[in-house]
Amino acid sequence: HVKRHGKDGYEFFTNSMKGSADQHLSYDTGLRRALDEEQLQLYFQPQIDIQSGMISGMEALLRWKHPEAGIISPTEFIPVAEENGIINEIGMWVLDSGCAELSKWIKAGHSNIRLAVNVSSKQLAQTDFEHHVFNIMTKHGIPGSSLELEITENVLIQDMDQVVNQLRKLHANGVRIAVDDFGIGYSSLGYLQSLPLSTLKIDRSFISGIRASSSRNSIVTAIIAMSKELGLDIVAEGVETEIQHQQLKRLGCPNAQGFLFGRPMPKEHVGLFLKKGYT
Ligand code: C2E
Ligand code: MG
Ligand code: MG
Ligand code: MG
Numbered sequence: 001h002v003k004r005h006g007k008d009g010y011e012f013f014t015n016s017m018k019g020s021a022d023q024h025l026s027y028d029t030g031l032r033r034a035l036d037e038e039q040l041q042l043y044f045q046p047q048i049d050i051q052s053g054m055i056s057g058m059e060a061l062l063r064w065k066h067p068e069a070g071i072i073s074p075t076e077f078i079p080v081a082e083e084n085g086i087i088n089e090i091g092m093w094v095l096d097s098g099c100a101e102l103s104k105w106i107k108a109g110h111s112n113i114r115l116a117v118n119v120s121s122k123q124l125a126q127t128d129f130e131h132h133v134f135n136i137m138t139k140h141g142i143p144g145s146s147l148e149l150e151i152t153e154n155v156l157i158q159d160m161d162q163v164v165n166q167l168r169k170l171h172a173n174g175v176r177i178a179v180d181d182f183g184i185g186y187s188s189l190g191y192l193q194s195l196p197l198s199t200l201k202i203d204r205s206f207i208s209g210i211r212a213s214s215s216r217n218s219i220v221t222a223i224i225a226m227s228k229e230l231g232l233d234i235v236a237e238g239v240e241t242e243i244q245h246q247q248l249k250r251l252g253c254p255n256a257q258g259f260l261f262g263r264p265m266p267k268e269h270v271g272l273f274l275k276k277g278y279t
Pocket of ligand 4: 204
């Protein structure tokens with residue numbers, strides 16, 4: 001296939017492969033320095049209670065401010081961090097920094113606000129993960145109910161007993177567990193009944209398909225009905241338009257997150273945002 005494109009096509013192919021291998025290597029060594037030299041930053045994106053219009057939570061989203069390359073997206077460097085193991089340290093930094101901000105918001109009077117933190121399957125594979133979480137919560141005086149850990153369905157494909165064990169201990173201390181990007185994973189639905197879950201986050205791909213005519217909204221409608229049946233909360237991800245917002249409201253979806261309500265923002269902007277609301 002490659003050869004049919006001729007010499008130029010072949011060269012292009014090998015050059016781009018080499019480029020990504022180099023980049024991979026530089027992320028690999030650069031991540032250690034990123035942690036040590038404080039190049040990592042947390043941004044926060046609001047989650048809205050659709051029926052009341054109040055802000056219900058903030059999701060912490062990681063950014064790497066690289067001195068030469070500029071801002072690097074987590075989708076680029078998280079996989080590298082997972083491969084070389086530094087994700088465990090990065091993940092603890094995220095939790096610690098996120099909880100430090102959350103405690104400021106709570107002290108400023110926003111006691112109902114929740115912090116959502118993405119957790120990698122590699123972190124859950126650590127046997128002492130829940131101890132680290134509890135230590136950080138204690139350090140910042142955070143009640144379990146103010147913290148929501150977001151896992152993806154792929155954590156359930158690996159060491160299931162270990163994962164279930166961790167989640168049970170976290171849940172027993174009030175920590176909420178959300179399934180991120182719900183609906184696009186490969187796992188069966190059985191886990192929805194056996195795991196101590198609090199929330200499903202409907203993947204953005206289902207939300208972007210929402211139209212004013214309700215015939216195209218059956219999957220979202222079905223997920224909302226199923227969540228209610230299972231006693232789970234819902235966050236619709238990637239809400240960008242007022243039509244999507246209004247349809248979700250009409251369908252009885254409890255929470256939404258997306259550019260319509262607010263882009264991920266640096267920590268310095270959160271205080272004012274919480275005070276003013278999203279409008
Ligand atoms: P995610 O957890 O599903 O986060 C939502 C992503 O969708 C974020 O991308 C966010 O900026 C983006 N987004 C939010 N609203 C909209 C919208 O209305 N339209 C569109 N097109 N996009 C929207 P981001 O910040 O680039 O993060 C990408 C992924 O990287 C996250 O997906 C999460 O899986 C991972 N990630 C981010 N921070 C962390 C972290 O601290 N730890 C771990 N393990 N993963 C992280
Ligand atoms: Mg997430
Ligand atoms: Mg998501
Ligand atoms: Mg996503």
